[in-house]
Amino acid sequence: MSRREEPLTIPRENADLRTFVRKKRIRIWLQTLGWEVFWLAVFFYYHSRTDMTFDYRFSLVLSALLVAGLFLFGWIRMMVDRSYVGVIRQIVFRRVMNTDLLGNRGGKSVLAEQMLLWVEETNGHRHKIVIARKKNFDRYYHVGDQIVHHSGLPYPESNDGADRYLYVCSLCGGVELTDTDHCHGCGASLIKPPQSRYTKTEERFF
Ligand SMILES: [Zn+2]
Incomplete structure (x- = not known):
């Protein structure tokens, strides 16, 4: 079944496709990083400005983790592709x-x-x-x-x-x-x- 012996990388002559994949990876990585930084900023802002109850703070952390996790999941999916x-x-x-x-x-x-x-x-x-x-x-x-x-x-x-x-x-x-x-x-x-x-x-x- 393995008629194809060479490694499964995109051939060198297809430089445009290689660039496309590289850019896609960088974009996903930056998006992930951006969202995480955003949620951390939101968390620290609320943490410093308001007298929050423990319950409220806890739910904020949970939602921040959830959103970060979702984007991380997308990134991991890309990495395991x-x-x-x-x-x-x-x-x-x-x-x-x-x-x-x-x-x-x-x-x-x-x-x-x-x-x-x-x-x-x-x-x-x-x-x-x-x-x-x-x-x-x-x-x-x-x-x-x-x-x-x-x-x-x-x-x-x-x-x-x-x-x-x-x-x-x-x-x-x-x-x-x-x-x-x-x-x-x-x-x-x-x-x-x-x-x-x-x-x-x-x-x-x-
Ligand atoms: Zn085409």
Whole structure:
């Protein structure tokens, strides 16, 4: 099953994707730090200014811990989002209603098409990947295909898609033909297959 021998890091030639992941990590880390500093400041402000009862102070500490914990949880989730290779065991399509709670779309709710990939690693670990359903995904992802998830990138790369001359953009999910270096939709670089797979596909021609 392990056709892919090289380490699961994003290739050097995909510098833009590496930068994207690095920036995402820094952003999450700073957000976490920011919220913790904010809640500590709130706590110390109340602590110094008011004669609070013990109960009130206790609940304030609890809520501060809860909020800090939630953001820390998000950060930890990002940190444990490791790269892996797995096989698609099940594909589920679903429609979800994205309710516009913040009023960004003028209060209109949008019906979003999603694709759920149940992926199993060689060691038996199961992962659920939820991605927005994009054009040509039915041609790109299939049950039984081997996929590579790169930590921090939303769309997994299919090793079998390469055999069908199809490539997915790791950032926007646009499906491209093999002969392009960059995504037509967002301009991100496409992760190219290891050399072994190029020779494998060429062998089919001769
Ligand atoms: Zn793209």
